[in-house]
Amino acid sequence: MSRFNEPQTHASQRPVAIKPSDGKAGVADFPPGTTGAAVSGTPRRFGTKEAMRSITVLKAAERHLAQMEGKYRGLLEAAPDAMIVVNEAGEIVLLNLQAEKQFGYRRDELLGQKVTNIIPEGFAERLVADDLRSAEDAVSQQIGTGIELTALRKDGSQFPIEIMLSPLESAEGILVTAAIRDISVRKAAEEHLGQMESRYRGLLEAAPDAMVVVNQSGEIVLLNVQAERRFGYRRDELLGQKVTNIIPIGFAERLVADDLRSAEDALAQQIGTGIELIALRKDGSEFPIELMLSPLESSEGILVTAAIRDISVRKASEEHLAQMEGRYRGLLEAAPDAMVVVNQVGEIVLLNLQAEKQFGYRRDELLGQKVTNIIPIGFAERLLADDLRSAEDALAQQIGMGIELTGRRKDGSEFPIELMLSPLESAEGTLVTAAIRNISVRRDAEKYLAQMEGRYRGLLEAAPDAMVVVNQGGEIVLLNLQAEKQFGYRRNELLGQRVKNIIPEGFAERLIADGLRSAEDALAQQIGTGIELHGRRKDGSEFPIELMLSPLGSAEGILVTAAIRDITTRKKAEAHLLQKMEELNRSNEELEQFANIASHDLQEPLRMVASYTQLLARRYKGRLDSDADEFIAFAVDGANRMHRLIQDLLTYSRVGSQGKDLVEISSEEALQQALLNLRGAIEEGGALVTHDELPVVLADEVQLTQLFQNLVGNAIKYQSPGVPQIHITAARNGGKKWVFSVKDNGLGIDPQYFERIFGMFQRLHKREEFAGAGIGLAICKKIVERHGGSISVESQPGQGSTFSFALAGSEKKS
Amino acid sequence: MKDIGEEGLPLEVLLVEDSPGDVRLTREAFRDAGRAINLKVASDGVEAMAVLRREGPHVHAIRPDLILLDLNLPKMDGREVLACIKADTGLKTIPTVVLSASSAQVDIEKSYQLQANCYFTKPVQLDEFDSLVKSITDFWLTKVKLPRPALTDDPKIGSDPVKRTAARLSAR
Numbered sequence: 001m002s003r004f005n006e007p008q009t010h011a012s013q014r015p016v017a018i019k020p021s022d023g024k025a026g027v028a029d030f031p032p033g034t035t036g037a038a039v040s041g042t043p044r045r046f047g048t049k050e051a052m053r054s055i056t057v058l059k060a061a062e063r064h065l066a067q068m069e070g071k072y073r074g075l076l077e078a079a080p081d082a083m084i085v086v087n088e089a090g091e092i093v094l095l096n097l098q099a100e101k102q103f104g105y106r107r108d109e110l111l112g113q114k115v116t117n118i119i120p121e122g123f124a125e126r127l128v129a130d131d132l133r134s135a136e137d138a139v140s141q142q143i144g145t146g147i148e149l150t151a152l153r154k155d156g157s158q159f160p161i162e163i164m165l166s167p168l169e170s171a172e173g174i175l176v177t178a179a180i181r182d183i184s185v186r187k188a189a190e191e192h193l194g195q196m197e198s199r200y201r202g203l204l205e206a207a208p209d210a211m212v213v214v215n216q217s218g219e220i221v222l223l224n225v226q227a228e229r230r231f232g233y234r235r236d237e238l239l240g241q242k243v244t245n246i247i248p249i250g251f252a253e254r255l256v257a258d259d260l261r262s263a264e265d266a267l268a269q270q271i272g273t274g275i276e277l278i279a280l281r282k283d284g285s286e287f288p289i290e291l292m293l294s295p296l297e298s299s300e301g302i303l304v305t306a307a308i309r310d311i312s313v314r315k316a317s318e319e320h321l322a323q324m325e326g327r328y329r330g331l332l333e334a335a336p337d338a339m340v341v342v343n344q345v346g347e348i349v350l351l352n353l354q355a356e357k358q359f360g361y362r363r364d365e366l367l368g369q370k371v372t373n374i375i376p377i378g379f380a381e382r383l384l385a386d387d388l389r390s391a392e393d394a395l396a397q398q399i400g401m402g403i404e405l406t407g408r409r410k411d412g413s414e415f416p417i418e419l420m421l422s423p424l425e426s427a428e429g430t431l432v433t434a435a436i437r438n439i440s441v442r443r444d445a446e447k448y449l450a451q452m453e454g455r456y457r458g459l460l461e462a463a464p465d466a467m468v469v470v471n472q473g474g475e476i477v478l479l480n481l482q483a484e485k486q487f488g489y490r491r492n493e494l495l496g497q498r499v500k501n502i503i504p505e506g507f508a509e510r511l512i513a514d515g516l517r518s519a520e521d522a523l524a525q526q527i528g529t530g531i532e533l534h535g536r537r538k539d540g541s542e543f544p545i546e547l548m549l550s551p552l553g554s555a556e557g558i559l560v561t562a563a564i565r566d567i568t569t570r571k572k573a574e575a576h577l578l579q580k581m582e583e584l585n586r587s588n589e590e591l592e593q594f595a596n597i598a599s600h601d602l603q604e605p606l607r608m609v610a611s612y613t614q615l616l617a618r619r620y621k622g623r624l625d626s627d628a629d630e631f632i633a634f635a636v637d638g639a640n641r642m643h644r645l646i647q648d649l650l651t652y653s654r655v656g657s658q659g660k661d662l663v664e665i666s667s668e669e670a671l672q673q674a675l676l677n678l679r680g681a682i683e684e685g686g687a688l689v690t691h692d693e694l695p696v697v698l699a700d701e702v703q704l705t706q707l708f709q710n711l712v713g714n715a716i717k718y719q720s721p722g723v724p725q726i727h728i729t730a731a732r733n734g735g736k737k738w739v740f741s742v743k744d745n746g747l748g749i750d751p752q753y754f755e756r757i758f759g760m761f762q763r764l765h766k767r768e769e770f771a772g773a774g775i776g777l778a779i780c781k782k783i784v785e786r787h788g789g790s791i792s793v794e795s796q797p798g799q800g801s802t803f804s805f806a807l808a809g810s811e812k813k814s
Numbered sequence: 815m816k817d818i819g820e821e822g823l824p825l826e827v828l829l830v831e832d833s834p835g836d837v838r839l840t841r842e843a844f845r846d847a848g849r850a851i852n853l854k855v856a857s858d859g860v861e862a863m864a865v866l867r868r869e870g871p872h873v874h875a876i877r878p879d880l881i882l883l884d885l886n887l888p889k890m891d892g893r894e895v896l897a898c899i900k901a902d903t904g905l906k907t908i909p910t911v912v913l914s915a916s917s918a919q920v921d922i923e924k925s926y927q928l929q930a931n932c933y934f935t936k937p938v939q940l941d942e943f944d945s946l947v948k949s950i951t952d953f954w955l956t957k958v959k960l961p962r963p964a965l966t967d968d969p970k971i972g973s974d975p976v977k978r979t980a981a982r983l984s985a986r
Contacts, residue, residue: 596918603915607938608835614940615842643938650917 082180086115088173090124102182104154115178122149123163123178151180160187209292210308214243216301218252230310232282243306250277251291251306279308288315337420338436342371346380349431358438360410371434378405379419379434407436416443465548466564470499474508477559486566488538499562506533507547507562535564544571588656595653599646606646610639648775652760655782660700662787667740667807668694670701671728674708678716685716691728695738697807703783704807708742710776711803715744720798737789737806745800754793780805825851825955828878830862830895831913832887836936840882843947851955854878859890863898866905878908880954883930885914885921893924900929907961909954 082102085094092110100107103118110117116124126147151161164179210230213222220238228235231246238245244252254275275291292307338358341350348366356363359374366373372380382403407417420435460467460478466486469478476494484491487502494501500508535545548563613635621629668691675682675689682689689712697704708728715726725745733739749757758781760774777791784791784805795801827844831837837855844851854875856862862883865872881899885892892912899905909931914921917935925933934950937943 600916600918603938604833607915607936608833610938611839611940611943612835615839618940640938 082182084110084115084118084178084180086123086176086178088175090115092118093175099180102153102159102180103151109154117152119149119151119161119163119180122147126165148183151182159184210310212238212243212246212306212308214251214304214306216303218243220246221303227308230281230287230308231279237282245280247277247279247289247291247306247308250275254293276311279310287312336437338438340366340371340374340434340436342379342432342434344430344432346371348374355436358409358415358436359407365410374408375405375417375419375436376408378403382421404439407438415440463563466566468494468499468502468562468564470507470560470562472558474499476502483564486537486543486564487535493538502536503533503545503547503564504536506531532567535566543568546570592653592656595649599650599653602646603643606639606642610636610643613639648779652775652779652782655703655779655786659703659786662698662700662808664696665699665701665704666694667697667699667704667730667738670699670704671708673701673705674712677705677709678713681713681716685719685724687716687719687724687726689726689728692730694728694730694740697738699787699807700783703786707780707783707805710780711742714776714803715742715746715801718744718746718801720745720747733806737808739804739806741802741804743800743802747801748797748799749793749795749801750797751795754795757793758791825880826854826876826878827851827880827882827955828854828856828862828865829882830856830859830887830892831882831884832857833884836884839940839943840947843944844951846944847948847951851951852876858888859892859895862887862895863890866899866902866908879960880950881908881910882913882950883910885912885916885925893928896925896928896930909958909960911950911954 082099083094083096084092084099087093092113092115095107095110099110103110105118114124147165148160148162150158152158160183162181162183164181166177166179167174208226210227211222211224212220212227215221220241220243223235223238225235227238231238233246242252275293277289277291278286279289280286288311290309290311292309294305294307295302336354338355339350339352340348340355343349348369348371351363351366355366355374359366361374370380403419403421405417405419406414408414416439418437418439420437422433422435423430460480461482463480463482466483467478467480468476468483471477476497476499479491479494483494483502487494489502498508531547531549533545533547534542536542544567546565546567548565550561550563551558613632617629617632617636621632671691671694681687712726712728716724722745727743728740729743730738730740758777760778780803781791784807787807789806789808791803791805793801793803829837829840831840841853844853854865856865861872862881864870865875866878866881868875883892883895887895892914896910896912899908899910906929910929912925912930912933913936914925914933915936916922922933931954934946937946
């Protein structure tokens with residue numbers, strides 16, 4: 001809201017440049033006619049018909065003059081201006097010496113003459129009434145007003161005049177007294193002033209600051225375009241207005257004299273001094289300004305030129321600066337550590353609250369004091385150059401490193417501190433900021449840690465294995481008694497040594513990052529995994545070790561605790577076991593080979609026995625006695641049984657010796673082959689063999705066929721009355737294995753025989769009841785075991801049997 | 815039924831067998847099969863090859879129409895004999911039947927790899943053996959057409975049928 005919306009009661013509307021001033025404050029108006037000569041009196045009316053040009057008139061004038069003489073001539077002649085008195089006919093009836101001088105006439109040459117002779121235009125006309133106004137009116141309109149006209153001298157030259165008219169009642173009617181001032185000089189001065197003003201205005205407008213010129217009454221008489229812009233007014237809105245409208249407080253007051261000083265004094269005090277005030281824009285917003293005042297003498301008295309600088313930005317930057325310092329100080333004060341800033345000579349130049357607290361001094365007790373008062377040893381020395389290094393070097397060496405020193409409080413007590421130094425460039429040279437941390441607590445913690453370590457050491461020493469703790473550089477930083485014993489070193493021979501000295505290969509490498517992984521990754525891969533390596537004793541002998549690594553976060557980075565177990569005994573046991581296993585395998589192989597060879601080689605003589613006893617029986621049956629026939633029959637039967645045993649033994653041994661690699665095969669196809677092989681038996685027994693979809697498995701196809709053949713064959717063989725029904729299924733057992741089941745509705749088996757039926761040559765039935773050597777299920781068991789599975793049976797006598805076996809499956813579905 | 819081939823000559827069978835019991839059984843079986851053939855016996859591989867190549871004392875040996883070969887033989891086993899026969903241009907056309915006690919797949923496989931004409935496992939049962947020999951007789955010595963070696967393959971005998979018969983008889 002602009003204050004200009006309020007009624008302006010005090011504002012003057014007159015042009016300032018030509019308004020006279022008496023030089024005194026508060027005086028603004030002048031009564032008209034003051035510039036006129038000392039002509040006064042009460043105006044009277046003139047008769048208009050009494051105008052004449054005659055002796056009579058002259059006489060009367062002389063008379064009048066004579067009358068006037070005493071009273072006015074002194075005044076008239078003393079007037080600085082030319083004065084003429086003109087009657088209504090435009091004839092000069094009176095004049096003074098100045099008029100004679102100005103116009104170059106003698107008095108008698110002008111008296112009675114038309115005034116147009118000396119003022120050709122603009123005067124006489126004003127005496128004449130026209131249609132619109134009476135002569136009185138015409139004159140009265142001009143009375144009291146300075147009129148600028150051109151006068152004509154006797155020699156014909158012209159000069160500018162200002163005339164002031166005033167009526168003069170006389171016996172001859174109304175006369176007009178004209179005070180005529182030669183304004184040649186003023187005109188020239190005005191012209192000069194105009195030139196000056198345009199120059200001055202150029203300067204004014206070119207000024208970077210808003211400029212307003214204010215008169216003593218506080219009114220704006222001049223302003224520049226910056227002032228318009230800054231305050232948001234048009235020029236004409238500001239001219240003549242009170243300056244308080246744009247600078248409400250602090251400017252106008254300075255123009256006013258009070259009891260103690262004159263206006264000049266008031267102003268003088270402010271001249272040349274920047275005054276910070278608040279300015280007000282047209283829109284009501286405020287902004288900070290700096291005011292520079294300078295006096296300007298003018299015809300209207302002393303004016304004040306005010307250069308107004310918008311200092312918003314400067315204010316803002318000053319504020320920012322103050323804020324920054326506030327913040328910095330805030331930071332300093334907020335720092336958890338005591339902070340002191342020290343100059344190169346070791347004097348404290350700045351400190352924070354914590355510093356006060358920690359050292360027990362008030363701030364002013366420390367400022368300017370030597371820092372050795374609070375840190376007696378080790379700090380100030382670091383600020384000093386010695387022969388070997390410059391102060392900068394001395395400092396640089398310490399920058400960023402914690403230095404442990406002792407601080408001293410005001411009461412003389414000391415406490416452990418850690419010092420962190422950082423350089424601080426300043427106008428006063430390099431200062432050093434020292435962050436001082438009271439490490440009493442940390443010291444205590446370290447002590448506690450040491451206690452803990454003592455306990456930990458107890459554990460370490462109690463460990464059954466050799467333990468070494470290794471840093472990332474591969475150096476042994478801790479070890480236990482067992483480590484000493486195992487490697488044959490004394491403890492101090494190992495501490496700080498490379499772990500490579502005792503574990504030449506495979507450990508240090510694991511601590512090192514390579515291009516593909518970080519040290520942490522490298523380590524992580526090994527953590528918790530036993531690694532078998534070789535340890536080397538002091539005497540150079542090596543022994544097998546198993547290494548268990550675990551990370552140990554510490555102040556020095558990640559350490560690695562290695563538990564080292566001497567696995568010589570285990571290795572020996574393993575080697576022994578391996579040897580035994582090899583022996584066993586060899587023995588098994590030999591056994592199989594033996595079985596194979598034996599059964600093979602047994603075949604030959606057996607065949608002889610069998611063939612010739614049969615030949616005997618064929619050729620001599622009934623030709624010897626009955627005993628001979630019976631004997632021959634037993635011999636033939638024995639040979640046949642032996643033949644079958646040998647065949648079975650051969651088959652059994654071949655499960656292992658002639659088995660093929662396990663490959664992915666269709667178990668369904670194996671079953672189909674088995675059923676094809678059993679076609680005769682199935683038809684003969686009238687059996688109904690069904691199966692579900694069967695999977696692809698990892699198996700030896702020949703053996704899987706044999707397996708199905710034996711199981712299905714048994715199911716048909718041991719049938720109960722009725723149609724033998726056999727169903728084969730396969731199901732996953734949760735893992736990758738498939739469990740096959742061959743279920744029949746046959747005789748069933750008493751659970752007490754479950755174990756026995758899978759043994760070699762185990763029979764549950766008499767030879768007369770069922771043929772067979774009792775090796776079929778033993779072969780089944782051996783086949784399943786060779787496939788990494790197991791076989792079992794579920795059965796009850798008379799309830800049928802279910803033989804189940806598991807085989808490793810394949811990803812493929814059959 | 816006559817014990818002669820197409821040319822009216824007796825059939826010649828070479829039995830390579832080291833077991834006298836098997837030799838006798840084979841003879842009995844051939845006899846039971848009703849075919850009187852000339853059964854020449856070699857009791858080891860070396861002798862078998864000497865007979866076939868008519869070397870040493872077997873210089874007058876008659877080329878057999880059929881070879882019955884056991885695998886387990888002293889000196890030179892049946893596989894080597896088989897390999898030698900099938901590698902010999904003059905001998906490889908003679909049908910060579912392996913008659914072994916072994917029923918091992920490796921033996922069967924190996925024999926056929928060496929181009930045995932067929933492989934039999936000697937049955938333990940006498941009846942089965944008889945019927946096997948009868949089958950061999952029926953097939954290899956009756957039904958099968960066999961190549962006759964060129965009469966000029968033995969310069970000493972030539973193509974004279976009388977000389978050939980004489981040679982056969984003398985070799986017996």
